[in-house]
Amino acid sequence: xxxxxxxxxxxxxxxxxxxxxxxxxxxxxxxxxxxxxxxxxxxxxxxxxxxxxxxxxxxxxxxxxxxxxxxxxxxxxxxxxxxxxxxxxxxxxxxxxxxxxxxxxxxxxxxxxxxxxxxxxxxxxxxxxxxxxxxxxxxxxxxxxxxxxxxxxxxxxxxxxxxxxxxxxxxxxxxxxxxxxxxxxxxxxxxxxxxxxxxxxxxxxxxxxxxxxxxxxxxxxxxxxxxxxxxxxxxxxxxxxxxxxxxxxxxxxxxxxxxxxxxxxxxxxxxxxxx
Amino acid sequence: xxxxxxxxxxxxxxxxxxxxxxxxxxxxxxxxxxxxxxxxxxxxxxxxxxxxxxxxxxxxxxxxxxxxxxxxxxxxxxxxxxxxxxxxxxxxxxxxxxxxxxxxxxxxxxxxxxxxxxxxxxxxxxxxxxxxxxxxxxxxxxxxxxxxxxxxxxxxxxxxxxxxxxxxxxxxxxxxxxxxxxxxxxxxxxxxxxxxxxxxxxxxxxxxxxxxxxxxxxxxxxxxxxxxxxxxxxxxxxxxxxxxxxxxxxxxxxxxxxxxxxxxxx
Numbered sequence: 001x002x003x004x005x006x007x008x009x010x011x012x013x014x015x016x017x018x019x020x021x022x023x024x025x026x027x028x029x030x031x032x033x034x035x036x037x038x039x040x041x042x043x044x045x046x047x048x049x050x051x052x053x054x055x056x057x058x059x060x061x062x063x064x065x066x067x068x069x070x071x072x073x074x075x076x077x078x079x080x081x082x083x084x085x086x087x088x089x090x091x092x093x094x095x096x097x098x099x100x101x102x103x104x105x106x107x108x109x110x111x112x113x114x115x116x117x118x119x120x121x122x123x124x125x126x127x128x129x130x131x132x133x134x135x136x137x138x139x140x141x142x143x144x145x146x147x148x149x150x151x152x153x154x155x156x157x158x159x160x161x162x163x164x165x166x167x168x169x170x171x172x173x174x175x176x177x178x179x180x181x182x183x184x185x186x187x188x189x190x191x192x193x194x195x196x197x198x199x200x201x202x203x204x205x206x207x208x209x210x211x212x213x214x215x216x217x218x219x220x221x222x223x224x225x226x227x228x229x230x231x232x233x234x235x236x237x238x239x240x241x242x243x244x245x246x247x248x249x250x251x252x253x254x255x256x257x258x259x260x261x262x263x264x265x266x267x268x269x270x271x272x273x274x275x
Numbered sequence: 276x277x278x279x280x281x282x283x284x285x286x287x288x289x290x291x292x293x294x295x296x297x298x299x300x301x302x303x304x305x306x307x308x309x310x311x312x313x314x315x316x317x318x319x320x321x322x323x324x325x326x327x328x329x330x331x332x333x334x335x336x337x338x339x340x341x342x343x344x345x346x347x348x349x350x351x352x353x354x355x356x357x358x359x360x361x362x363x364x365x366x367x368x369x370x371x372x373x374x375x376x377x378x379x380x381x382x383x384x385x386x387x388x389x390x391x392x393x394x395x396x397x398x399x400x401x402x403x404x405x406x407x408x409x410x411x412x413x414x415x416x417x418x419x420x421x422x423x424x425x426x427x428x429x430x431x432x433x434x435x436x437x438x439x440x441x442x443x444x445x446x447x448x449x450x451x452x453x454x455x456x457x458x459x460x461x462x463x464x465x466x467x468x469x470x471x472x473x474x475x476x477x478x479x480x481x482x483x484x485x486x487x488x489x490x491x492x493x494x495x496x497x498x499x500x501x502x503x504x505x506x507x508x509x510x511x512x513x514x515x516x517x518x519x520x521x522x523x524x525x526x527x528x529x530x531x532x533x534x535x536x537x538x539x540x541x
Contacts, residue, residue: 028355031346035364038414042379043367045389049382085288092285096278104286106529110293113521113528115475116373117495121502121514122296125303132299150292182277211372214477214495218502230374230478237482242382249375256370 043253050246058244059251063224064232068251071229074141075209078148083202086156087194093157094164111153116214119150124218139221144228147215152205159201163194196270200263207259211252300518304511315512320489324497324513327405331480331493332473335412339469343420344462348454350421351428352436368417377482380411384483407483408493415479416472423465427458427535460535467531471524475517 058064093105111119123146128138137143167190175185213230220226229248236245304312315321349355350362368376384391384402394401401407435457439449455462477495485491492500494513501510 027345028349031342031349031355032357032361034342035346035361038410039364039367039417041389042376042383042414043371045383046375046379085285088281088285089289092282096282098282104289106525107289107293109525109528110297110521113471113525114297115477115495115517115521117477117498118300118475118514118517118521121498121510122300122518124502125511126296126299146292150296153292207370211375213372213374217499230372233372233374233378234478234482237378237381242378242385245378246382249372249378252372252375253370256372260366260370 046246046249046253049242050250052243052247054243055247055250058241058247064244064248067227067232068229068248070141070225070227071210072255074144074148074228075206075212077145078152078209079202079206081145081149082152082156082205083198086153086201086205087160087198089157090160090164090194094161108154108157111151116151116212117218119215120147120218123147123150123215128219138219139223139226141226143219143221144216144226147219148209148212151212151215152208155205155208156198156201159197159204160194163197164190167193196266199266203259203263207256210255297518300511300515303507304515307508311508312512312515315509316516318509320492321497321509321513323489324492324494325516327408327491328474328493328495330405331409331412332470334409335416335473336466336469338413339416340420340462340466342417343465343469344424344455344458347421347424347428348450351425352433365418365421368415373415373476373478374482376414377411377479380407380414380479380483384410402483403485403491405491408480408491411479411483412473412476415476416469419468419472420462420465423461423468423535424458427461428454431457460531464528464531464535467524467527471521474520 059068089108093101093108114122123143124138126133127135127143127146129136137146171189172185175189180188211230212228213234216228217231220228220231222231229252233245233248233252236242236248346355346361346365350358355361371379381402382388384394384407386392386395386402391402401410431454435453436449439453440446444452475495476493477499480493481496481499484493484496486496486500488497488500494517498510498513498517501507501513
């Protein structure tokens, strides 16, 4: 992640000349001021808005609680499925060869390029009420899972692919010579190597799924049992109760924070282990 | 035969989740020929939505590119105080749900918000106008350029900039003639991602928009509005337009993604 990329490179001089006052003071000052106004202040405003005596009651209210439970559960489900399909996809893209592989490889990024509402529209057109194949999942919890799987598709694949590319084939050949079955080779040699990347990708997918909105609204049908957290936040704002929206927003923020702190910790530990 | 089983399982999964639904939108859009699509896209409301999306993008992208390059340079050259805090703030928009971003802008600029109180008392409406939608868009697309530029600048090192300084170049000269040419593909790639996000953002702008058809809808908001108003032709036409734009963006991404790091390896 960004902060590991920023790890100090030993031996590189910290400063190479006397910085001019403009660069040394005003530049960083402006940058920090801009960031604080654009990002820091709104986030602080939401946290302050949620710091209301109703915080606890709005988060633990039965409907909100069940929505939060479903949100975490369905995001977790999407992340787990992504971990399996993502590794399989990365494997096929790195180790297999077939005509059109480059197109498939480029297609993986489509969910990142496609606007979320179009992702929802796309799923609605095939798996909605007027489905030509007779599969209508609109308004069910499966539809929410579908939408989340669609938008989080690239995370695990893109995390695992570079690791698979750098993996030494010799070790696998040696294992095969010693009589290891393909499954054993995968479990004992490949899986340990790609596990950190898989976990990173799945955590990113989980974080993304927790807050997803655009791809879900069209196909979930706005029903109480298919609602996820961001939809409740949206409705609370529309209904003029921003305190409640802010409370749920802060819960989402907190969960995202925990995920990213865990990821930073994992990346650091991994970097330390592999030098 | 495990190899083939895995290959076709993976391709089947992609076909069902990704390819077939996207193709279906194309089919749905042109189900009744080209002229209804053209009529739908040239209607006043659709044109307004496209114009608003473009306006927001045209403002948000340059701001994020300038901010991204300058802040990225300050971070990579260790001129930034409290880099961990700056990094955290830069990454925050990616960690946040777009709806929470919209909510944050809403709370800050609402009549009782910290900035909104002042703005409303001076008769400068921001919330529920294109201004708030632009602010929300700048917020969600903020990290793209910085995050592309920083690793390339790190790889590049500062030796060439030092050489330029020794030869008497001013900071600005060395930036425009040494640094910028070296990171240009990373900047292009980050810009493409910023454009994609700005054109396609839905959740964040939805909360701060007044959602009036023909006035304050962006293209993604218009798609949702048409579905809710049971006007699928207009929804699919606008959706397909966005999908085509993102396919072009995808082609751009594929073309530039390999080039952006090569530059630094020279």
